[in-house]
Structures are given as structure tokens and as C-alpha cells.
Amino acid sequence: MHLKRLVIALTLVPLFYIYIMYLPPNYFLFLIVFFSTIALAEFYAMFKIEGPVKYTGILLGALLLFVFFMAKDLFINTLLLSVLTVMGMRLFTKRDPHSSLKDISAAVLGLLYIPGLLTFQLNLVKAGPEWVVLLYASIWASDSMAYYVGSGIGKRKLYLEISPNKTVAGAVGSVLGGILGAALIKSTILDQISVYHTIIIGSAVGFTTVIGDLVESMFKRDAGVKDSSNIIPGHGGVLDKLDSATFAGPALYWLSTGLGLIN
Numbered sequence: 001m002h003l004k005r006l007v008i009a010l011t012l013v014p015l016f017y018i019y020i021m022y023l024p025p026n027y028f029l030f031l032i033v034f035f036s037t038i039a040l041a042e043f044y045a046m047f048k049i050e051g052p053v054k055y056t057g058i059l060l061g062a063l064l065l066f067v068f069f070m071a072k073d074l075f076i077n078t079l080l081l082s083v084l085t086v087m088g089m090r091l092f093t094k095r096d097p098h099s100s101l102k103d104i105s106a107a108v109l110g111l112l113y114i115p116g117l118l119t120f121q122l123n124l125v126k127a128g129p130e131w132v133v134l135l136y137a138s139i140w141a142s143d144s145m146a147y148y149v150g151s152g153i154g155k156r157k158l159y160l161e162i163s164p165n166k167t168v169a170g171a172v173g174s175v176l177g178g179i180l181g182a183a184l185i186k187s188t189i190l191d192q193i194s195v196y197h198t199i200i201i202g203s204a205v206g207f208t209t210v211i212g213d214l215v216e217s218m219f220k221r222d223a224g225v226k227d228s229s230n231i232i233p234g235h236g237g238v239l240d241k242l243d244s245a246t247f248a249g250p251a252l253y254w255l256s257t258g259l260g261l262i263n
Contacts, residue, residue: 016136020129021189028125028132029069032118033062038231039239040114046223047106052093057086057107061115068119079116083108113246114239120249127262134185135252138205139244141181142174146210149173158210163217171210178206197259204255205248212247216240 020028040061044054060082067078086107090100124131150170158166182202186193193201216239220228228237235241256262 013140017133020125020132025122025125025129026069028129029065029122032121033065035238035242036065036115036118037062039228039237039242040110042228042231042237042239043110043114043219044107046219046225046228047102049103049107049110053086053090053103053107056089057110060085061111064111064115065119065122069122075119079111082111086111114242117246117250118242120253121245123253124249124256124262127256130185130189131252131256131262134182134190134201135205135245135249137185138178138181138202138252139209139248141184142177142206142209143244145177145180145206146170146174149176159214162214162221166210166214174210175203175206178202178204178209181205193261197261200259201252201255204251208247208251209244212244215247216243 019031037058040058041054044050044057049057064075064078064082068075087104090104090107094100094103121132121135124135146166147170150165150167150173152169154167154169156168157164158168158171179199179202182198182205183195186195186198216228220226226236228239231237232241253262
């Protein structure tokens with residue numbers, strides 16, 4: 001299992017770097033739409049959102065990302081229109097009112113949770129592709145450090161009811177990993193940021209990586225599933241790989257703009 005994970009990582013990481021750094025931002029939009037669509041479909045499957053509501057939600061998720069990238073001023077109106085559309089679709093395609101609130105709530109939350117939170121990465125790529133590389137390098141370093149520190153010296157559980165394998169030591173390792181990942185990118189392709197800012201950004205990404213992972217674990221436990229899907233051998237589903245980025249992306253963007261590092 002660990003060998004599979006290593007082979008996939010060694011194959012995909014260089015391709016991801018080349019794709020982000022050497023292609024225009026609109027190519028990143030297509031990448032985000034592609035993975036967001038799969039992750040949203042996984043989320044809907046977890047909570048048994050089916051039929052017209054499911055397919056409407058998936059199409060609206062892609063639409064939201066395109067609108068945000070191309071006409072950001074229309075995003076809020078498009079988001080609200082999406083909510084109205086989901087409610088109307090549930091009303092007219094399923095006459096039984098039982099579980100209507102559950103169906104609509106899960107469908108709308110999926111739009112906010114996945115394409116909604118991934119829009120922050122579109123802001124980052126417009127500020128410069130190196131910011132996207134920083135985000136994912138910090139996330140991957142956080143995940144790795146959390147795993148090795150947690151399995152090596154972790155004893156006290158972080159949140160037993162949600163994720164029994166996570167430890168306090170692993171969470172500290174995640175923050176340290178975020179700093180190391182940010183430091184690596186600073187020293188290679190983003191040397192204009194200071195060491196002080198690197199530590200702050202890396203810490204924030206490392207911390208929110210843990211939160212994002214726990215939130216998805218909470219949803220999976222509620223849905224009674226181990227992984228969002230088994231589409232990636234040894235890794236689970238696409239949502240399992242994007243869960244950290246859903247929280248770390250906004251954190252990086254808000255913090256970087258607040259510090260005046262990007263506009």
C-alpha cells in the first residue's frame with residue numbers, strides 16, 4: 001500500500017508542477033473543474049443524493065468555478081441562483097416531501113464545500129502559479145510530517161470520535177511540515193517573501209490542513225464510509241486528496257492578501 005502511494009506521488013508531483021508553472025491560468029481552471037466535479041460526485045454519493053438533483057448540482061458546481069474565474073462579479077448571484085435551482089429541482093422531480101430538507105441541504109453544502117472553497121485556488125493562480133505550488137507543497141509536507149511524527153511518537157489522540165488515528169503529536173508535525181514545505185518553495189521559486197512570512201504562512205497551512213482533514217472525516221463518519229471512493233489506488237477518492245486544500249486554500253489566500261503579499 002505504501003509503495004503504491006509512493007509510486008503515484010513520484011509520478012504525479014512532477015507532472016503537477018510542470019502543469020501549474022508552465023501553462024496559462026485557464027488550464028488550471030480546467031484542472032480544478034475536473035477534480036471538483038469528481039469530488040462533488042463523491043460527496044453526493046456519500047449522502048445518497050441521486051437523480052436530477054445530483055446531476056444539477058454537479059453541473060452547477062462546474063458553472064460556479066467558470067463564473068468565478070471569468071466574471072467574479074456575477075459569482076454571488078450565480079451561487080444564489082444555484083441554491084434556488086437545487087430547491088426547485090427537488091420540488092418538481094420528487095413529489096414525496098420526506099427528506100427534502102436533507103436532500104437540498106446536502107446538495108447545497110456540497111456546492112459551498114467543494115467548488116465554493118476551491119475558488120480560492122483560482123485567486124492564487126492569478127496571483128502567480130508559484131502560490132499554488134506553495135499551497136500544495138505545504139499540504140503534502142504537512143500530511144507527510146503528520147503521518148511520520150504521529151506514527152512515531154504520537155500517543156495522545158487528537159479527536160478520537162472523528163479520526164481515531166490522529167494524534168496531537170501528528171497535528172504538531174503537520175504545522176512543522178507546513179513550515180518546511182513553505183520554506184522549500186520560498187528558497188526555490190518564491191524568494192520575495194520573508195522568512196517571517198514563510199513561517200506564518202506555513203503554520204497556517206499546516207494547521208488548516210488538519211482541520212480540513214477532520215471535517216471530511218466527520219462527513220465520512222456521518223455517511224458511514226471509510227473513503228469518499230476508491231478511484232485512486234492506495235489513496236481513496238479525489239475528495240480524500242482535496243479535503244485539506246478546501247480549508248488550506250482560503251487560509252493561504254486570506255493570509256497572503258492580509259499581509260500584502262498578493263493583491
